[in-house]
Amino acid sequence: MQYYYTRKNPDARGVIQVHADRCKDLPEILERVYLGIFPNSSLAMNSAKEKLQLTKVRICTCCME
Template structure:
């Protein structure tokens, strides 16, 4: 189980990235949103889509299960 966060701001393609807590690309505390504790990134992405009401949500390349 890991803590997951999403960035508040989309990247250049309009995609919000989901990061695990130990990610080297984890956004600064002021520019991220806590999603919760999940056993994998798929559940974190589902939660982010629901919570943020967005469809363009992807896991960070560093955090792929």
């Protein structure tokens, strides 16, 4: 199980990246949104889509399983 986060705001292309708590690119604490604890990144991405009402959500490349 991992803790997962996203940035508060999408990038210039409107994409939000999901990061695990061990990620080297994890956003600063004031710039991130906590998604929850999940057993895999797919469930974290689904949570991000639901919570943020966005369709352009992807996993950070260093957090892929």
